[in-house]
Amino acid sequence: MLRAVGVSEVDELFADVPAGARLESALDLPSGMGEIELTTHLRALASRNVAATSIVSFAGAGCYDHHIPSVVDHVLRRPEFFTAYTPYQPEVSQGTLQAIFEYQTGICELTGMDVSNASMYDGATALAEASFMAARVTKRHKVVVSGAIHPGWLTVLRTYAAAGVIEPVIIEPVQGLTPIEAVTAAVADAAAVVVASPNFTGSIEDLAGPGAAAHDAGALYVVASNPILLGVMEPPASFGADIVVGEGQSLGNAMSLGGPGLGFFACRQQFVRQMPGRLVGRTVDVDGNDAYVLTLATREQHIRREKATSNICSNHALNALAAGAYLAAVGVEGLSGIARSCVAKAHYLREELLKTERFSAPWDALFGYEFALRFDGDVDSMRRELFERGYLAGVDAGELDARYDGLVLFAVTEKRTRAQIDAFVAEVSSL
């Protein structure tokens, strides 16, 4: 090859690199490993972790231990899906394109919205993108945000807002819920009102009130949802939502230390040209066959550049594929059954924990499968002690936001059994 190229050694090919920028020494990295050595090394690293899935976990807070049907990973392992690039050549990308079209359909069905994009990085960034979109649509800056949404999502929103394109106004929660009076008082000249239901502490918000307040003020209404609960909860569209976002990890994706999951993003038809992210649409080929293609691309960065609806250039296509396969695997009966199971088990755990008298209820709000309780001792040492006994005792909410000091957030998925819950409660009683 060197001869064909006309050089005698490979370094001649790097002659354009000026002397002052050349790396004269070797990279200071460990030597390479063969497959056996590498396998051993990676397994050793993995074994230095205690997987939440290997013990009994009640942790949620934006990342949930739901069952993943076997069939989902067998779909993901088809290399034609995971070794492909973005489907810019539709003639040889119908698999990816059709799978995304089916994913978009599933998100529309769950949320009740007209259109869904092909997915985004995660729920937090989808929420930030929704706020930017509302600012674009309304030509306003202020975004009235429920302070009861996930503290991590609030941090992301504030980080995105630091550039001044949007100005978040955070509504302080009262008794774990977003007070409608405060929303109404803040909503004048707002681009959007943003509410999550269930919110960070699992409570179900009144969605109708903030929606009406938003629309009266000419603002868009942005709602963050839990996709599993949408199997049994009325879709946000019924409460006037203009944009619905959320974290889609629960739909067939491993927790994987919180990433990659996916952010879902759906909106009303009238705003489709202001949407961020990829979209797949249906058309026909020259032979008249149904076929799918990336469409409305003029919204995107590679065409509209600084005027694009977002800088996003990828989607979480493989995670969206998992979500589509998951929805197919569970179907409507499975999804509503899973949601019912989660809700019933969460309510059972809460009752049983309250009976131990080590926990008390900070408020009395409706909830789905996640709830907050106050512990009558040191949360950290309680969680450590229970971890030793094989339990991930929820999430220390105060660690994420001082506002929640002393509160423990418990999530209960369909994977937990009554026996596990009873044994956990017994351990709590014995603390």
Place this chain on the structure above:
Amino acid sequence: MTEKLAHTPAGAPVRGPRALIYDLGAPESSCVLAPDLDVPAVQLDAVLGGTARVTAPRLPHVTELEIMRHYSHLADMNFGVDSGLYPLGSCTMKYNPRINEDACRLEGFAGLHPLQPADTIQGALELMHGLQDALAQVSGLPGVSLQPAAGAHGELTALMVFRAAHTGAGDPRRKVVIPDSAHGTNPASVSMCGYETVTIPSGEDGMVDLDALRDALDTDVAAFMLTNPNTVGLFDSQILEITRTVHDVGAYAYCDGANMNAILGKTRPGDMGFDALHINLHKTFSTPHGGGGPGSGPVCVTEGLARYLPAPVVRRGIEGEPAYVPHTPEASIGAVRSFWGNFGVLVRAYAYVRALGGEGLTEVAEQAVLSANYLKERLKGAFDLPFDRVCMHEFVLSGASLRREYGVRTLDVAKRLLDYGFHPPTVYFPLIVEEALMIEPTETEPLDALDAFADALIAIAGEAATSPDMLHDAPYTTPVRRLDEARAARDPVLRWRPRE
């Protein structure tokens, strides 16, 4: 059909269009149901109040067999790196090692909850710390955040860091300068970060026009964003002067790391004078593109900018702490997404770094550059070569002569390549080259695959002369043929609806 076969070089049977999964199955079919309830049932109306769902969503109703058949069919209609050479310029479609896929699925990684106590995820933190170190080493920039989910996200993060640094120093600025050859994400990120884009023309050789850059720079400029090696596959040899000029007005120099694959172990953006860089792990570090994601776009910055990085980063523990702990940099901009980043992608990239080691990574760059130059030499007679000189890991051909002489466009050439069993290169980018074909073979393609690809392109250039009309209608052998994209955009159908 006869016409199709007449033009089928491979003659392989192809699977055609497939019904949507929403139109399959029997109404009563299902695959995985919820477990039987072993706790007292709840009345949803009572528990959820007025928010209990009235009308069920319409979801697929299929058996497990139907799911596997459906997705197998869809997979058969897709082309991946495993299907054949995939020479997309700027995308680095290298082989995705299978051990990486196994590693990220180990329960000790895949089963971790992001809010577990740090002492229960020491292996994961050690892995991320090791990856931070490796990226700092190859970039020459010591501050690393693994949080950004993609290259564009990394760009945005770096701009946020610049903004925080300038604002923190009492020197807020309003503009960011980019060359006209830049990826579209650059100006889009600039807008999201509240800056105004100032575009400067590239020189005729695709390099930065230093005079134009000097004219655009002033003390209101926050940063200059540059891809180096650049988007025509050339290394800008004025790089040290470029970054010095940018620094002279107090602006930061940003490197779009899309083309890192060419320079691993040979030169480092930090040594070129850049202040920040994003690295696409899904390009340079072999993690799969996934049909459009998930990627991962870590950001590397100078020591001085590290204090602004998003949290958490991983640092070594000090006395009394576990060996590795999460850390919030002192002037952190906050967070650009939830939790740690795309950890499953980080595991794959880490496995790649450890498999290759420093020496192996350097060989990657050398082979990638050699393979690109080899292909360029083989193809330069059949197509126009606007920059006839040594290239880096990719090069740009032009179909301008084919268009002028035979009326065959680069799009036709790209579509015809599909019939020959190859994925087309990136076409019509960069914008500064007419009828561009941007070819990046990557280091993982064997010599006979490079030769077969060159043979195919040369054959197609021949077909352009003899049967241009045949090329206008290519491809013939793909699961579907050319699409009516205007129809999709004029009357968007973006979801399934039940048949009336």
Place this chain on the structure above:
Amino acid sequence: MYPSDLKYHKEHEWVRVEGDVAVVGISHFAQDQLGEVVYVDLPAEGDEVAVDETFGEIESVKSVSELYAPVSGEVVAVNDALDDTPETVNSDPYGAGWMIKVKMSNASEADALMSAEDYEAFVSE
């Protein structure tokens, strides 16, 4: 290709003067360069447009271009039919593919535009 009763703007819009109203569209050359038009974003009736400034956008599958007002004034009519059939801009750019009607605030702006002959020379450069 370039009707002689129209006047042309350097950004490829045409004007047909009807009393104090100017009918505005884009030229054959512009629609040919764009390719298949898929979407046209136009102002609302009552909006003001200013000469040489943008009044809307036109999209093909893979490009987006701004539309520039050849004259100043108030928009008195908008071709809503382009919402459903944007392809009319390709098939009949000087007829059914018109975009807006502007009540001119300064008739001399129309006089200053290029004639068909000048425009044809301009685009063949």
